Amino acid sequence: MRLSASCAAVSLTPGVDAGSARGGAAVSHCRLENGLEVVVIPDARTPVVTHMVWYKNGSADDPPGKSGIAHFLEHLMFKGTKNHPQGQFSDLVAELGGQENAFTSYDYTAYFQRIGKEHLETLMRFEADRMCNLLLSDEVVTPERDVVLEERRMRTDSDPAAQLDEAVQAALYAHHPYGTPIIGWNHEIESLGREDALDYYNRFYTPENAILIVAGDIDEETVTRLARETYGRIPARAQPPQRRRVQEPPHRAHRLVTLADEKVEQPAHERVFKVPSYRTAAPGEAEALETLACMLGGGATSALYEALVVERKLAVSAGAYYAGSAVDDTRFWVFATPAPDVTLDQLDAAIDDVLQNFVDRPVDAAHLQRAKTRLVADAVYAQDSQASLARWYGEALATGLTVADVEAWPARMEAVTADAVAAAARQWLDKRRAVTGFLQPL
Amino acid sequence: MRLSASCAAVSLTPGVDAGSARGGAAVSHCRLENGLEVVVIPDARTPVVTHMVWYKNGSADDPPGKSGIAHFLEHLMFKGTKNHPQGQFSDLVAELGGQENAFTSYDYTAYFQRIGKEHLETLMRFEADRMCNLLLSDEVVTPERDVVLEERRMRTDSDPAAQLDEAVQAALYAHHPYGTPIIGWNHEIESLGREDALDYYNRFYTPENAILIVAGDIDEETVTRLARETYGRIPARAQPPQRRRVQEPPHRAHRLVTLADEKVEQPAHERVFKVPSYRTAAPGEAEALETLACMLGGGATSALYEALVVERKLAVSAGAYYAGSAVDDTRFWVFATPAPDVTLDQLDAAIDDVLQNFVDRPVDAAHLQRAKTRLVADAVYAQDSQASLARWYGEALATGLTVADVEAWPARMEAVTADAVAAAARQWLDKRRAVTGFLQPL
Numbered sequence: 001m002r003l004s005a006s007c008a009a010v011s012l013t014p015g016v017d018a019g020s021a022r023g024g025a026a027v028s029h030c031r032l033e034n035g036l037e038v039v040v041i042p043d044a045r046t047p048v049v050t051h052m053v054w055y056k057n058g059s060a061d062d063p064p065g066k067s068g069i070a071h072f073l074e075h076l077m078f079k080g081t082k083n084h085p086q087g088q089f090s091d092l093v094a095e096l097g098g099q100e101n102a103f104t105s106y107d108y109t110a111y112f113q114r115i116g117k118e119h120l121e122t123l124m125r126f127e128a129d130r131m132c133n134l135l136l137s138d139e140v141v142t143p144e145r146d147v148v149l150e151e152r153r154m155r156t157d158s159d160p161a162a163q164l165d166e167a168v169q170a171a172l173y174a175h176h177p178y179g180t181p182i183i184g185w186n187h188e189i190e191s192l193g194r195e196d197a198l199d200y201y202n203r204f205y206t207p208e209n210a211i212l213i214v215a216g217d218i219d220e221e222t223v224t225r226l227a228r229e230t231y232g233r234i235p236a237r238a239q240p241p242q243r244r245r246v247q248e249p250p251h252r253a254h255r256l257v258t259l260a261d262e263k264v265e266q267p268a269h270e271r272v273f274k275v276p277s278y279r280t281a282a283p284g285e286a287e288a289l290e291t292l293a294c295m296l297g298g299g300a301t302s303a304l305y306e307a308l309v310v311e312r313k314l315a316v317s318a319g320a321y322y323a324g325s326a327v328d329d330t331r332f333w334v335f336a337t338p339a340p341d342v343t344l345d346q347l348d349a350a351i352d353d354v355l356q357n358f359v360d361r362p363v364d365a366a367h368l369q370r371a372k373t374r375l376v377a378d379a380v381y382a383q384d385s386q387a388s389l390a391r392w393y394g395e396a397l398a399t400g401l402t403v404a405d406v407e408a409w410p411a412r413m414e415a416v417t418a419d420a421v422a423a424a425a426r427q428w429l430d431k432r433r434a435v436t437g438f439l440q441p442l
Numbered sequence: 443m444r445l446s447a448s449c450a451a452v453s454l455t456p457g458v459d460a461g462s463a464r465g466g467a468a469v470s471h472c473r474l475e476n477g478l479e480v481v482v483i484p485d486a487r488t489p490v491v492t493h494m495v496w497y498k499n500g501s502a503d504d505p506p507g508k509s510g511i512a513h514f515l516e517h518l519m520f521k522g523t524k525n526h527p528q529g530q531f532s533d534l535v536a537e538l539g540g541q542e543n544a545f546t547s548y549d550y551t552a553y554f555q556r557i558g559k560e561h562l563e564t565l566m567r568f569e570a571d572r573m574c575n576l577l578l579s580d581e582v583v584t585p586e587r588d589v590v591l592e593e594r595r596m597r598t599d600s601d602p603a604a605q606l607d608e609a610v611q612a613a614l615y616a617h618h619p620y621g622t623p624i625i626g627w628n629h630e631i632e633s634l635g636r637e638d639a640l641d642y643y644n645r646f647y648t649p650e651n652a653i654l655i656v657a658g659d660i661d662e663e664t665v666t667r668l669a670r671e672t673y674g675r676i677p678a679r680a681q682p683p684q685r686r687r688v689q690e691p692p693h694r695a696h697r698l699v700t701l702a703d704e705k706v707e708q709p710a711h712e713r714v715f716k717v718p719s720y721r722t723a724a725p726g727e728a729e730a731l732e733t734l735a736c737m738l739g740g741g742a743t744s745a746l747y748e749a750l751v752v753e754r755k756l757a758v759s760a761g762a763y764y765a766g767s768a769v770d771d772t773r774f775w776v777f778a779t780p781a782p783d784v785t786l787d788q789l790d791a792a793i794d795d796v797l798q799n800f801v802d803r804p805v806d807a808a809h810l811q812r813a814k815t816r817l818v819a820d821a822v823y824a825q826d827s828q829a830s831l832a833r834w835y836g837e838a839l840a841t842g843l844t845v846a847d848v849e850a851w852p853a854r855m856e857a858v859t860a861d862a863v864a865a866a867a868r869q870w871l872d873k874r875r876a877v878t879g880f881l882q883p884l
Binding site: 064065163164167170171174175179180185186187188244246247249251252253254255256257258259260261432 | 506507605606609612613616617621622627628629630686688689691693694695696697698699700701702703874
C-alpha cells in the first residue's frame with residue numbers, strides 16, 4: 001500500500017507547460033519496426049539522461065500458481081547475459097558515475113539508469129542485450145530465490161502492518177490478481193525455478209511488450225537512431241503477449257479485516273474502496289476521484305484531517321489516496337492513526353461520519369479550487385526531477401494511457417466540477433462494498 | 443454452504459458391518475484397463491440398482507477465467523450424443539420407471555440413476571456413450587447458458603443469504619478456487635461457449651478420470667463384465683488429467699463480512715474456519731473435527747445449542763458442521779440465528795464465549811461418547827438408503843480416499859479421544875484466522 005498524506009503523490013503524469021519548463025521540445029512517441037515504443041522527453045536542464053525500459057507486465061500477469069515470478073525475474077535480470085557476465089552492467093554504470101534501479105508493480109516491470117548523456121548509447125546496448133540474451137543457470141536462480149524469500153520475510157512476514165495490507169488487498173480482490181501481493185505468496189515463490197523464469201522471460205521480454213523512455217538533453221532523432229541500432233536489432237515475435245486477467249465479480253458485502261499482533265505498537269485504520277482507474281474510468285471520473293482524495297485526505301486542510309485530528313482529536317494522522325495508475329479497477333484508500341485511548345471502532349465511526357458528511361453536503365467551491373490548484377502545482381514541481389518525469393510517462397504508457405492523455409491531464413483536472421466530485425463520492429465511497437482494515441495490538 | 447443441525451450429515455462414508463447389514467458381500471474395487479475405477483456395493487434388500495459415474499473434477503478445477511464450466515458441462519451432458527438425440531436417455535430412464543440426476547461440487551461432478559436391476563446394462567451403455575460421444579452445437583449451448591444464468595439469478599443474486607455465503611467463501615479462500623462459487627461468477631458464465639465446453643469435456647471426461655459405482659442386488663463379476671463391455675470400450679488417453687490447483691497462503695487476520703439487504707427478514711450469524719479435510723488431515727485429525735462439530739453444534743444437546751438457545755436465549759437455533767469431504771483444506775462452520783432483539787454483535791460475543799469455554803475446559807467424557815455413538819449410528823442408519831450409500835463411496839473416492847478408508851471410518855471414529863477433540867478445538871477454532879459472516883436487514 002502506498003499511502004501519502006500529501007496531494008503530491010498524484011498517480012498520473014502531468015504535462016503542464018510541456019517542453020518549455022524543461023527547456024526542451026515536445027515529448028515524442030514512436031514505434032520501431034519490431035514494436036518497441038520509444039518516448040523521448042527533451043530536458044535541457046542538466047547534461048544527464050534518464051534511460052528506462054518498461055515492460056507491460058507486472059505481478060497481475062503472473063501465471064496462476066506462479067505468483068512472484070514478475071518480481072523474481074526482475075532480480076534475475078541482473079544475473080548476466082551471453083555477452084556480459086553477472087555484474088558487468090552494474091559495475092559499468094557505477095564506473096561511469098551513474099545510478100541504476102528496477103521495480104516491479106502490479107502492471108509493469110521497469111529498469112532504469114541515470115547517467116551522463118555521453119554514455120546513453122552504452123546503456124542502450126547493455127539494456128538491449130539484456131532484453132534478449134539473459135542467461136540463467138540453477139546456480140544463480142536458486143540462491144536468488146532465497147534472496148527473494150528473505151526479502152518477503154523481512155518486509156511482510158515480520159511486519160504486522162504489511163500482513164494486514166496483504167489481507168486487505170486479498171479481501172478487496174477475491175478474484176482479480178491485484179489481490180495477490182507483488183512479491184508473491186511464500187509457498188509459490190518457493191516453487192519457482194529456472195524453467196519458470198525462462199518461460200516468463202521468453203513470453204514477456206519482447207520488444208513489442210516494451211517501452212523505451214529517454215529523458216534528457218538529447219533530441220528525438222538521436223534517440224531513435226540509437227534505439228534502432230540497439231533495441232531495433234531484436235526481432236519481433238509473432239504477436240505481443242496478451243494480458244489475460246480474470247476480472248472481479250461485483251461485491252455486495254463489507255469486509256472488516258482485523259490483524260492483532262503483539263508486535264503492533266501503533267494501531268491503525270484503513271478503508272479501501274474498489275474504484276475505476278485512469279484506464280477504466282468514464283471520462284473525467286478518475287480526475288474527480290483524484291480531486292476527491294485530495295479534498296478528503298490531502299494534507300492538513302483536508303476534510304478527514306480537520307475533522308479527526310484538529311477538531312475531534314480522535315486521530316494523530318488521517319489521509320486519503322487514489323491509486324489511479326492501473327490497468328484494471330483500482331484502490332481508493334482512506335486511513336487514519338488513532339490518538340491514544342481512542343479505539344479503532346470509535347475512529348471507524350468517526351470516519352463514517354466524515355465520509356457521510358462529505359456526501360451529504362455540497363462540495364465547497366473554494367476547497368475544490370484549492371485541491372485542483374494544488375494537484376496541478378505539485379505535478380509541475382515534480383517535473384523538476386527528470387527521473388520523476390520519465391517515471392510518470394512510463395507508468396501512464398505501461399498502464400494503457402497515451403502521451404496525449406498525460407499532456408491533457410492538467411486541463412482535465414481544471415475541468416473537474418463540484419458535481420463530479422460529489423458524484424464520485426456518492427458512487428464510489430460505498431462502505432457496503434468496501435474493505436476496512438484494523439491493525440491492533442494483541 | 444451446507445448446514446446441518448444434526449450429526450447425521452457426516453461427510454464420509456461409514457462402512458459399519460459392511461456387507462452383512464445390506465445382506466450382501468463386501469464392497470469391491472477394481473480398475474479397468476482404460477483406467478476406469480469400478481466399485482460394486484452389493485445390496486440384496488431390493489431389486490433396484492443405483493448406477494453412478496463420478497468424474498474427479500469439480501468447480502475447483504475450472505480453468506482460470508472459466509468459472510462455472512464444470513457445472514455448465516453437467517447441464518450440457520443432457521444434450522444428446524452421436525448415437526442418442528437430446529432427451530432420449532432421460533426419456534428411457536423415465537419409461538423404465540427409474541430416476542436420474544446429476545450434481546456438481548467443488549471436487550467432483552456425478553451422474554446417477556436408480557432403476558430396476560434388469561435395466562442396469564442399458565444405463566451403462568447410455569452413460570458410457572455420453573462419456574465419449576457428446577455432441578454440442580451453438581444451438582444447444584447458448585440457450586443452456588441462459589438457463590444457468592437464470593439459475594444463478596434465482597439462487598444467488600436474488601438471495602442475500604446466498605450472496606453472503608459467496609462473500610464469506612471468497613474471504614476464506616483468497617487464492618484457492620474453493621473461494622469461487624460452484625456455479626461460477628456471472629461475468630465468466632456469460633463468456634462460456636461451445637469451445638470452452640468441448641475443451642473441458644475432452645480434458646476431463648475420460649475413463650481414467652472416472653469412477654463407476656454400482657450398488658444393488660448384483661455381484662461384482664456381473665458388474666465388471668458389463669463395465670468392460672460398455673465403458674471398457676472407451677480408449678484411455680495418454681494420461682489422466684491433473685488437478686492443478688493453487689494453494690491458499692496462511693491467514694493471519696480475522697475477516698468479518700457483513701451483508702445488509704432490505705430483503706433480509708431473519709438476521710443470521712456464521713463463522714467459518716479453514717481446517718484440514720479427510721484427505722489433508724493428519725491421522726485422526728479429521729475424525730476429531732467431525733466429533734468436535736457434533737459436540738459443539740450437533741443438535742439440542744450440543745454446546746452451542748445449550749448455551750445460546752436453551753440457557754442464554756440469545757439464539758433460536760445454533761449448530762456446527764464439518765465439511766470433511768474435500769480434496770484440499772476445507773471448512774468448519776459454526777452458525778446461529780439470533781433471537782428477536784439480540785444483535786449480531788451480542789450473538790458473536792456469546793459464540794466467542796462458547797468456543798473459548800470449550801477450549802478452556804476438559805472435554806466431557808460422556809458427551810464425547812454420545813457424540814461418537816451418534817455419528818456412527820447415524821451413519822449406519824443412512825446405509826438404509828442405497829443411494830446414500832453409493833454417494834458416500836463416490837464422494838470419498840472422488841476426493842482422494844479409498845474403499846479401505848471408508849470401511850475403517852467407524853473404528854477411527856471410536857478411537858477419537860478427548861485429547862484429540864480438545865487439540866482440534868485449540869488448533870483450528872482460531873478466530874484470528876477465521877471468517878465471520880453477518881446477515882442483517884438494512
